[in-house]
Structures are given as C-alpha cells and as structure tokens.
Amino acid sequence: MSILITNIKQLLQTRTHGIFKVSGKEMKELPLIENAYLLIEHDTIVEYGSMKNIGAVIAEKTIDATGKIVLPAWCDSHTHLVYAGHREQEFVDRINGLSYEEIAKKGGGILNSAEILEHTSEDDLYEQSVKRLIEVMKLGTGAIEIKSGYGLTLESELKILRVIKRLKQDFNILVRPTFLGAHAIPKAFKGNKAGYIDELVNTIIPEIAKTQLAKYIDVFCEEDFFTLEDTERILKAGIKHNMVPKLHVNQFKAFGGVALGVKHNARSVDHLEIVKPEDIKALKGNHTMPVALPSCSYFLGIPYTPARQLIDAGLPLAIASNYNPGTTPSGNMNFVVSTACIKMKMTPEEAINAATINGAYAMGAHKMFGSITRGKKANIIITEDIPNYNYIPYAFGDNNINTVIINGKIVE
Numbered sequence: 001m002s003i004l005i006t007n008i009k010q011l012l013q014t015r016t017h018g019i020f021k022v023s024g025k026e027m028k029e030l031p032l033i034e035n036a037y038l039l040i041e042h043d044t045i046v047e048y049g050s051m052k053n054i055g056a057v058i059a060e061k062t063i064d065a066t067g068k069i070v071l072p073a074w075c076d077s078h079t080h081l082v083y084a085g086h087r088e089q090e091f092v093d094r095i096n097g098l099s100y101e102e103i104a105k106k107g108g109g110i111l112n113s114a115e116i117l118e119h120t121s122e123d124d125l126y127e128q129s130v131k132r133l134i135e136v137m138k139l140g141t142g143a144i145e146i147k148s149g150y151g152l153t154l155e156s157e158l159k160i161l162r163v164i165k166r167l168k169q170d171f172n173i174l175v176r177p178t179f180l181g182a183h184a185i186p187k188a189f190k191g192n193k194a195g196y197i198d199e200l201v202n203t204i205i206p207e208i209a210k211t212q213l214a215k216y217i218d219v220f221c222e223e224d225f226f227t228l229e230d231t232e233r234i235l236k237a238g239i240k241h242n243m244v245p246k247l248h249v250n251q252f253k254a255f256g257g258v259a260l261g262v263k264h265n266a267r268s269v270d271h272l273e274i275v276k277p278e279d280i281k282a283l284k285g286n287h288t289m290p291v292a293l294p295s296c297s298y299f300l301g302i303p304y305t306p307a308r309q310l311i312d313a314g315l316p317l318a319i320a321s322n323y324n325p326g327t328t329p330s331g332n333m334n335f336v337v338s339t340a341c342i343k344m345k346m347t348p349e350e351a352i353n354a355a356t357i358n359g360a361y362a363m364g365a366h367k368m369f370g371s372i373t374r375g376k377k378a379n380i381i382i383t384e385d386i387p388n389y390n391y392i393p394y395a396f397g398d399n400n401i402n403t404v405i406i407n408g409k410i411v412e
C-alpha cells in the first residue's frame with residue numbers, strides 16, 4: 001500500500017540525515033517544510049519535500065492535508081501500560097492529605113496493583129491493556145516502551161511480559177519491553193528486602209532472561225524502595241543477562257541514582273523531578289538520556305523536572321507519559337507535550353523534539369523512528385486544521401489529531 005499526503009501546511013521534524021538525538025540549543029530547532037508532501041510505501045517514508053517539487057507521484061491512496069500539520073508519531077519511552085484495575089481510592093486519599101509515600105508505606109500503591117494483578121487472568125490483563133494501547137495509538141503514539149513491575153513474583157512478572165509480547169505481536173506498533181521486578185518489595189518479603197533482592201538476582205532475572213521477554217532492566221531507585229547498592233546489584237544481574245539498564249531516579253529524593261545509571265550506560269534515567277548539580281554533571285558528555293514525566297508531576301502535585309536547567313546545560317531531554325494506575329492514569333502524549341511547555345517552560349520545538357526523536361533514543365529506536373527521514377518507519381500524525389504547530393501544545397486538553405499512521409497503516 002502506498003499513501004501520498006499532499007498540501008501539508010507544515011511538515012515537521014524533517015531530517016535529511018537520520019539523527020540520534022538533539023541536545024541543548026539544538027532542541028529549539030525543529031526543521032520543517034511549508035506546503036509539503038510526503039510519500040509512504042508499505043511501512044516506510046520514501047520521499048517528502050515541497051509541493052513545488054512533487055512531480056508525477058502516483059500512490060494507491062492520497063490524503064489531502066490542506067490546513068493540517070504533519071509530524072512524526074509520538075515515541076513514548078516510559079509506560080507501565082500493562083496493569084490490572086485502577087487506584088482511584090488512592091487518588092481521593094491524596095486529595096484528603098495522604099502523600100504517595102504514606103500510601104505506599106500502608107501497603108497501598110504498587111503493592112495494591114500487584115495484588116489486583118495476581119488475581120487477574122492473563123487474558124483479562126491482555127484485554128484491559130489492549131484498550132489502553134488502542135487509546136494511545138489513536139492519540140498519536142507510534143512507538144512505546146512498556147514495563148512489567150506489578151507482578152513482583154516470577155509467575156506474575158512473566159504474565160505481564162507475555163502480555164506485552166502479545167500486544168507487540170497483535171498490534172502494528174513498536175513495543176519495547178522492560179523488566180521492572182525491582183519496583184517494590186512484595187508483601188511476601190515484608191521486612192526482608194535482602195531476601196527479595198536475592199530472589200531477583202538468583203532466580204527471577206535469570207529465568208526472565210531465558211524467555212528473552214525483556215530488552216531492558218529497570219529499578220525504582222528511591223528512598224524506602226531500592227538504595228544505590230540494591231540498584232547496582234540488580235542492574236549488574238540484568239547486564240550479565242544482556243539486558244540494558246533504564247532507571248527510575250530522583251522522583252522524590254536525589255542521592256546518586258543518575259550517576260549510577262550513567263556509570264552502567266543506562267539508556268535513560270527517568271523522572272528527575274529533583275535534580276542536583278551533580279546529576280547534571282554526571283549526564284554531561286554521556287550517552288544516557290534524561291527523561292521527564294510531566295503528567296506524573298501534574299497528577300501527584302510534585303515538582304516538575306527542571307527542564308530549563310537540563311537543556312540550558314547542553315543536555316538532551318525526552319518526555320514520556322508514565323502511563324500507570326498510581327501516579328499517571330493517562331497515556332496521552334499530547335497532554336505531556338502541552339504540560340512540558342506550560343509547566344516546564346519548554347518551547348513547542350523543544351517539547352516536540354523531546355517527544356519524538358529524543359523519546360525514540362530513550363528506547364533505542366532512533367534509527368527507525370522519531371523523525372521524517374527517508375527510510376524511517378512511516379509513523380505519522382496528521383492534525384486537524386490548525387493555524388501552526390504552536391497550536392498543538394497551546395490547545396491543551398483538545399484532541400487535534402485527525403489521522404494517525406503507524407508503520408504505514410492508518411489507525412482505524
């Protein structure tokens with residue numbers, strides 16, 4: 001199937017040479033072509049340019065994008081989309097004054113989700129997750145990372161990872177699976193964190209590795225969850241089994257998780273609501289992508305990642321949804337982009353770069369996703385008629401997406 005999109009008002013993120021990521025001042029640059037066309041063959045972008053130079057192009061389907069903006073689909077590099085049930089009572093508890101940490105200490109939070117998941121069949125878990133995946137695809141997400149972490153036993157973690165694999169097989173979208181067994185200390189190991197870490201390192205990680213169901217290994221490196229020493233031990237076990245580190249760091253406390261991630265060549269360090277000068281220093285000149293999760297800050301009422309500090313220090317930054325039942329029950333990347341602009345003072349260019357090419361980098365998918373480049377996958381958002389691309393983050397809460405194309409296929 002070939003698709004020709006014509007009369008595009010603005011074609012965004014056009015990169016002749018595939019780039020890996022954009023950092024610092026480059027993040028303010030968003031290359032675009034006004035009055036453009038784009039040609040897709042099968043699942044690939046084969047040509048694009050100004051309407052003046054379109055020549056005699058023939059395609060099986062033509063979409064007239066007069067008045068519309070076209071850009072790469074969002075690359076959401078941090079989600080926990082496979083979960084069971086909801087946690088709206090904790091939402092109310094927080095309104096009434098309890099903190100996230102207090103709820104977790106009382107056995108709620110992640111442990112609450114783990115208990116629901118344990119009693120949910122694999123098929124039910126799949127069906128619940130399918131609904132969320134379709135919803136985010138329609139909202140423009142064209143590549144997604146999904147973590148386990150609501151299992152906390154070998155059996156339940158495998159159940160989640162198998163569901164992630166089924167989603168990957170059944171839907172036409174890039175899915176990157178991450179093992180997050182170190183998300184919390186399960187009830188069975190209450191007061192025996194060392195015992196759970198032994199179980200992770202000696203049994204669960206080697207078994208997960210045999211199945212090849214996870215590309216990345218993640219740890220919730222946070223006070224009352226996993227210390228630096230715990231995190232390093234778990235990461236090393238994952239690395240030994242060819243998993244690449246990604247980390248949850250600095251969500252509530254900053255105590256060296258960023259430098260630890262960098263030391264182990266983490267693909268990304270995510271959250272960063274609290275950032276210290278030493279974190280910025282650790283990231284400089286290295287390959288690890290910092291990832292901010294603005295909808296999580298919005299929902300929990302915690303600080304926003306200081307994007308200006310990171311970008312103005314010359315660093316790259318990606319933004320992602322963090323879709324999960326506890327801290328971010330939304331996978332809407334359009335809201336993420338708006339919130340990054342409104343609350344983190346990122347410019348629309350920076351936010352769009354952060355949610356496309358840098359998001360792709362944060363999940364190791366930058367060679368095929370995240371920009372309009374010949375040879376890359378045809379993952380495309382076509383907006384409604386809007387004045388220009390600044391309108392995308394400006395019109396927060398509106399759905400201005402007309403059509404989404406993922407791997408060359410229109411999402412119905």
Ligand code: NIG
Pocket residue numbers: 080109110113220248251296322324325326327328
């Ligand atoms: O990224 N912080 C750790 N993990 C998730 C939240 C987990 C939960 O509360 O369910 C996050 O925010």
